[in-house]
Amino acid sequence: MKRSSAPTLLDVARRAGVSTATVSRALNDPALVTDSTRELVLRAVDQLGYTPHFGGRALVSNRFDTIGAVIPTMDNAIFARGLQAFQETLSDAGVTLLVASSGYDAARELQQIRTLVGRGTDGLMLIGMARPAESYAFLDRRRIPYVLTWNYRCDRKECFVGFDNRQAARAMAHKVIEHGHRRIAMIAGITAGNDRASDRVDGVRAALEEAGMSGRRMPIVEETYSLSGGRRALAALLERRPRPTAVICGNDVLAVGAISEAKALGLRVPDDVSITGFDDIELSEVTEPRLTTVHVPHRRMGEAAARALLAMRDGTTDRQGIELEASVVERESLGAPS
Amino acid sequence: MKRSSAPTLLDVARRAGVSTATVSRALNDPALVTDSTRELVLRAVDQLGYTPHFGGRALVSNRFDTIGAVIPTMDNAIFARGLQAFQETLSDAGVTLLVASSGYDAARELQQIRTLVGRGTDGLMLIGMARPAESYAFLDRRRIPYVLTWNYRCDRKECFVGFDNRQAARAMAHKVIEHGHRRIAMIAGITAGNDRASDRVDGVRAALEEAGMSGRRMPIVEETYSLSGGRRALAALLERRPRPTAVICGNDVLAVGAISEAKALGLRVPDDVSITGFDDIELSEVTEPRLTTVHVPHRRMGEAAARALLAMRDGTTDRQGIELEASVVERESLGAPS
DNA sequence: TTGTACGCGTTATCAG
DNA sequence: CTGATAACGCGTACAA
Numbered sequence A, B: 001m002k003r004s005s006a007p008t009l010l011d012v013a014r015r016a017g018v019s020t021a022t023v024s025r026a027l028n029d030p031a032l033v034t035d036s037t038r039e040l041v042l043r044a045v046d047q048l049g050y051t052p053h054f055g056g057r058a059l060v061s062n063r064f065d066t067i068g069a070v071i072p073t074m075d076n077a078i079f080a081r082g083l084q085a086f087q088e089t090l091s092d093a094g095v096t097l098l099v100a101s102s103g104y105d106a107a108r109e110l111q112q113i114r115t116l117v118g119r120g121t122d123g124l125m126l127i128g129m130a131r132p133a134e135s136y137a138f139l140d141r142r143r144i145p146y147v148l149t150w151n152y153r154c155d156r157k158e159c160f161v162g163f164d165n166r167q168a169a170r171a172m173a174h175k176v177i178e179h180g181h182r183r184i185a186m187i188a189g190i191t192a193g194n195d196r197a198s199d200r201v202d203g204v205r206a207a208l209e210e211a212g213m214s215g216r217r218m219p220i221v222e223e224t225y226s227l228s229g230g231r232r233a234l235a236a237l238l239e240r241r242p243r244p245t246a247v248i249c250g251n252d253v254l255a256v257g258a259i260s261e262a263k264a265l266g267l268r269v270p271d272d273v274s275i276t277g278f279d280d281i282e283l284s285e286v287t288e289p290r291l292t293t294v295h296v297p298h299r300r301m302g303e304a305a306a307r308a309l310l311a312m313r314d315g316t317t318d319r320q321g322i323e324l325e326a327s328v329v330e331r332e333s334l335g336a337p338s
Numbered sequence C: 001t002t003g004t005a006c007g008c009g010t011t012a013t014c015a016g
Numbered sequence D: 001c002t003g004a005t006a007a008c009g010c011g012t013a014c015a016a
Helices: A009-016 A019-028 A035-048 A054-061 A078-090 A106-119 A135-144 A165-178 A195-210 A227-237 A252-264 A296-311 B009-018 B020-028 B035-050 B054-061 B079-091 B108-118 B133-141 B166-178 B196-211 B227-237 B252-264 B297-315
Strands: A066-071 A095-100 A125-127 A147-151 A160-162 A182-190 A220-225 A246-249 A274-276 A293-295 A328-330 B066-071 B096-101 B123-127 B146-149 B160-162 B184-188 B220-222 B246-249 B274-278 B294-295 B327-329
Touching: A009 A019, A009 A035, A009 B274, A019 A035, A054 A135, A054 B054, A066 A106, A066 A296, A078 A095, A078 A160, A078 B079, A078 B252, A095 A106, A095 A252, A095 B079, A095 B196, A106 A125, A106 A135, A106 B054, A106 B096, A125 A296, A147 A296, A160 A296, A165 A182, A165 A195, A165 A246, A165 A293, A165 A328, A182 A195, A182 A227, A220 A227, A227 A246, A227 A252, A246 A252, A252 A274, B009 B020, B009 B035, B020 B035, B035 B252, B066 B079, B066 B108, B066 B297, B079 B096, B079 B297, B096 B108, B108 B123, B108 B133, B123 B297, B146 B297, B160 B220, B166 B184, B166 B196, B166 B246, B166 B274, B166 B294, B166 B327, B184 B196, B220 B227, B227 B246, B227 B252, B246 B252, B252 B274
Parallel strands: A066 A095, A066 A125, A125 A147, A147 A160, A182 A220, A182 A246, A246 A274, B066 B096, B066 B123, B123 B146, B146 B160, B184 B220, B184 B246, B246 B274
Antiparallel strands: A095 B096, A293 A328, B294 B327
């Protein structure tokens, strides 16, 4: 019992007693046909429940009205939030969103890029810049418009829509130093293949150097994006002698894990140890104490990325970077050293 | 000067010195060609950076290898998590994911469903069951396979992949009663047009009735999915006399907001007031005290939904519900009344 | 204003 | 095992 396939333009044409060309015109550019024939066509369309076949249309027009995004994972709230804004902006422009995830794996990312491009995308949103030359080569050869987000580098030609992770981390470190801390340690995300994570480390190191300390010798632990990672890392850092008085974390999840470990160890935050985050996700407002962190404009970033992509697709704009602000928001987890 | 568009099968064929048919075979069913010609083809593909044109393929095969999801919003961590698992499962099957969001608005959901269907989807994942008959009518007429998730009803014919919100909430309420509470209140999500939220309310009411209390008279406040909503709601509930000794929340975000308000009011949780959640998101493990909540298998739900859809598309299975377990996880925010 | 006819890139059928 | 060729559904010159 093979399902009757969907009605085609020809079916509509026959029913309305006109040619397929007329139907196509009545649907795509109504001004080109008389009111009466349009009426006829529309009724036939309605009766048959006709919808244009996407494949046929894409084949001839070579436009897909589709834009893709490859992100590490939606499990991470910051990407989910950015993606939501991205999708909304696209939807308002009549474009649908294709989503793929890389799981922070460059090879998998390239594979997903290939799939999306093959599936027909008018543009692509990617996270960060650390990826093999092969991936860029593919993108360039296929001449697919793409934007890189979640980071910003003034020295790169690619179209970045994001904020300067290095500068933001540097600002946070300066703030910590301002509070009088000298024994500063860091819990970073995994930096391999992740420019956001490594830029944040670089920023903190730069700030230490600027204040006359050694960035190179700063105690640092890398951990995966998880509460337990933050807990483990803090425990390890606190074994050090002299003990750090402030721990700068590469993201909020690590920071919250660190806070919970500090409390479990009987330490007061920030009196015994200061802890800072990065991202400003919801989590950071419900910890006790609330987290001093870097606010990242995830939604605005997603919107801006969508708009940039749309403009590139329409040829309105050439690729051109957009830098957004990420600034320190002071709450209670950073204080003076005891 | 816009000459080179994407390379086609013909380009590859010419470069490899074979026919287009051979290229197609080498790519889709490698066993059908000799090793040497396959080698030739693959090299040409690689040199040209060829990717199959989706439109052409969809046109002839009438398969899109695309499945869509319409969710309220990715901002909500529970949907993001489920969607991630959904996407991964799809990707493993060579299917890409189209995402649209409804913002909890039924009209907008239908519009998005229309877009996705018109765009060519082999199936659709939707959240919950509360939507106008019009939406179901459209789906049925277009004969699009779809699954309803995040809820489960044994009395409905649609394919549900989810858990029974009502029963889970009922179990939680029974647990609260077991701890000795008699003055129980509830902070619910907005129930209008949201069957998950209203089923949770129903479940709690049922449990109260079963324990000889009035479900109808239970103090209840509805609030939007936000920390501040939880705060507001708890403040309002605590004005009541006699004051409730336990507050059951419709989700974790509301519960965490409620906890933070309780503490701000100088109340101890659970000594002065017990608070429970629903969802078991990451947030629930970092509050002080940790949240007693209902664990929902978001990832497994996303996976199961994807598999069900894939099976329906392939005609392997007819629509058939899949019920998952959601069970109470006891932590520290629920105690005995003082 | 409307119809005819072709081509878009791919897969499938049928010969060789 | 491989090649020629006919669909697939649609948009659009071009002709009427």
